[in-house]
Amino acid sequence: MSTGLITHDEYLLHDNGPLHPERPQRLRAIWSTLVETGLWPRMAYYKPRPATAEQIAWVHEPEYIDHVRAVADEGGGSLDPDTHICPASYRIARLSAGGALVAVEAVLEGEVDNALVLTRPPGHHARPSRGMGFCLFNNIALSARAAQQRGIERVFILDWDVHHGNGTQEAFYEDPNVFFCSLHQVNWYPFSGAEDERGAGAGEGATLNLPLRPGRRDADYLQLLDEIVAPAVRAFSPELILVSAGQDTHERDPLGQMRVTNSGFGQMTRRVLDWAAEFCQGRVVACLEGGYDLEGLAGGVANIAGALLGDAEPTEPTGDLADHRGQKPENLPDIDGEDDVPHGW
Numbered sequence: 001m002s003t004g005l006i007t008h009d010e011y012l013l014h015d016n017g018p019l020h021p022e023r024p025q026r027l028r029a030i031w032s033t034l035v036e037t038g039l040w041p042r043m044a045y046y047k048p049r050p051a052t053a054e055q056i057a058w059v060h061e062p063e064y065i066d067h068v069r070a071v072a073d074e075g076g077g078s079l080d081p082d083t084h085i086c087p088a089s090y091r092i093a094r095l096s097a098g099g100a101l102v103a104v105e106a107v108l109e110g111e112v113d114n115a116l117v118l119t120r121p122p123g124h125h126a127r128p129s130r131g132m133g134f135c136l137f138n139n140i141a142l143s144a145r146a147a148q149q150r151g152i153e154r155v156f157i158l159d160w161d162v163h164h165g166n167g168t169q170e171a172f173y174e175d176p177n178v179f180f181c182s183l184h185q186v187n188w189y190p191f192s193g194a195e196d197e198r199g200a201g202a203g204e205g206a207t208l209n210l211p212l213r214p215g216r217r218d219a220d221y222l223q224l225l226d227e228i229v230a231p232a233v234r235a236f237s238p239e240l241i242l243v244s245a246g247q248d249t250h251e252r253d254p255l256g257q258m259r260v261t262n263s264g265f266g267q268m269t270r271r272v273l274d275w276a277a278e279f280c281q282g283r284v285v286a287c288l289e290g291g292y293d294l295e296g297l298a299g300g301v302a303n304i305a306g307a308l309l310g311d312a313e314p315t316e317p318t319g320d321l322a323d324h325r326g327q328k329p330e331n332l333p334d335i336d337g338e339d340d341v342p343h344g345w
């Protein structure tokens with residue numbers, strides 16, 4: 001299988017402050033591990049382009065987009081105690097969303113079978129009218145809208161981040177053509193995602209929330225995917241599957257209480273690939289969301305990458321992350337300019 005990789009060192013420029021868990025080192029740890037395991041050169045690299053304000057408006061209200069830009073232009077600020085905007089954040093958040101759009105484009109054009117989007121800031125808590133929970137613009141929701149713009153009728157979003165993807169749910173709550181399924185820790189930030197939140201209006205039944213008790217392990221997640229999510233996928237028959245891949249379900253993560261292992265992320269990814277092979281020509285785009293233990297995050301992402309590439313065996317990172325934390329995988333190309341760059345939509 002061929003896998004696209006979208007990432008860039010400009011994603012390091014979004015700065016939440018020195019003590020914040022959503023920090024640039026997250027990407028450095030992933031890059032180091034992808035290089036050390038030999039996964040990096042097996043993927044086809046795509047340079048992200050910033051999403052335009054018009055594209056961001058597919059999901060977000062113009063007043064909110066203007067607000068993020070204004071706060072960044074004025075030197076920075078905060079949307080809430082967890083969610084910060086630095087002077088570069090408006091541009092980098094558009095580049096984060098744009099990375100997901102490039103991935104959808106590459107997959108739908110058939111250039112690659114699937115794609116892995118390694119960007120920050122993350123997106124799944126970003127509501128149409130307001131960012132929150134470390135998220136400014138909703139990368140995965142924008143990807144679904146982008147796919148619809150390209151003629152895809154049914155998009156299935158699976159969100160396995162330990163936190164409920166409330167922003168994504170809100171964006172599609174009344175949309176019957178985007179199925180949102182979230183597995184998340186019950187009674188945990190952002191305290192939404194109850195089982196009875198199932199969509200509304202025409203979208204009723206196209207939202208599936210599976211709140212989980214703490215301590216769930218690989219086998220618990222796989223059983224839920226097989227017994228509850230797979231039938232939902234079959235009934236919906238998607239043309240594209242998007243994954244909000246948050247690795248804060250990892251057993252090492254400080255912001256979640258789940259017990260998923262490195263290889264568990266690979267196994268979950270293989271389930272998604274099986275569904276995609278059955279319904280949508282293998283088309284899968286996985287976007288990074290949370291994941292705050294550097295070793296757990298990098299190990300989980302390495303196993304997602306291995307699975308996307310078709311590896312049957314788990315990837316076992318062996319390197320010492322501390323030795324590689326400053327390493328860049330290669331000379332990543334410059335982003336062209338800072339203004340809105342039109343996509344080929």
Ligand SMILES: [Zn+2]
Pocket residue numbers: 161162163246248289290291
């Ligand atoms: Zn999370």
